[in-house]
Amino acid sequence: MTLTTRRRVYAGLWVFAAALLMVRAIPYLEELARGRGVNSGPLALGISIGTALVIGYVKGRFVLRKAARKAVARLAQQGDTAPLRTVFPTKLVVLVASMMALGLALRSAPYPEGVKYWLVGILYPGIGMALLWGAWELLVYVPGPMEGHGDLERSLDP
Numbered sequence: 385m386t387l388t389t390r391r392r393v394y395a396g397l398w399v400f401a402a403a404l405l406m407v408r409a410i411p412y413l414e415e416l417a418r419g420r421g422v423n424s425g426p427l428a429l430g431i432s433i434g435t436a437l438v439i440g441y442v443k444g445r446f447v448l449r450k451a452a453r454k455a456v457a458r459l460a461q462q463g464d465t466a467p468l469r470t471v472f473p474t475k476l477v478v479l480v481a482s483m484m485a486l487g488l489a490l491r492s493a494p495y496p497e498g499v500k501y502w503l504v505g506i507l508y509p510g511i512g513m514a515l516l517w518g519a520w521e522l523l524v525y526v527p528g529p530m531e532g533h534g535d536l537e538r539s540l541d542p
């Protein structure tokens with residue numbers, strides 16, 4: 385599998401996860417906008433989305449951008465052709481599984497619903513935005529010769 389294909393698969397996973405998080409947040413945001421929860425209502429919806437955008441920017445810019453660049457460098461070091469299994473190392477699978485478990489715990493933990501609307505309504509879209517930033521970085525980042533192999537530009541062409 386070519387480097388470009390492996391990068392697209394990796395980025396596709398991040399976009400898929402972002403979409404799932406954002407869709408999963410919609411019912412919580414709707415409840416927040418309807419006034420069901422602590423200090424909720426239409427203004428609360430705007431505040432939660434604004435906060436999610438800030439969280440998404442910060443996490444995307446300073447955390448997932450770096451992770452995406454490391455992933456691209458790792459994929460580039462494997463050469464122009466490598467099997468699909470090299471895209472999803474065990475460490476990544478464990479990380480994704482633990483994040484899914486944390487998300488499930490966040491939604492099912494016994495705490496007031498109004499607080500849950502705020503938490504999920506802010507964190508899910510924020511993390512989704514950060515994942516989109518990271519996916520973009522996975523597609524466009526070109527590591528230097530010291531990070532991957534030197535002829536990476538050629539391998540990025542579709």
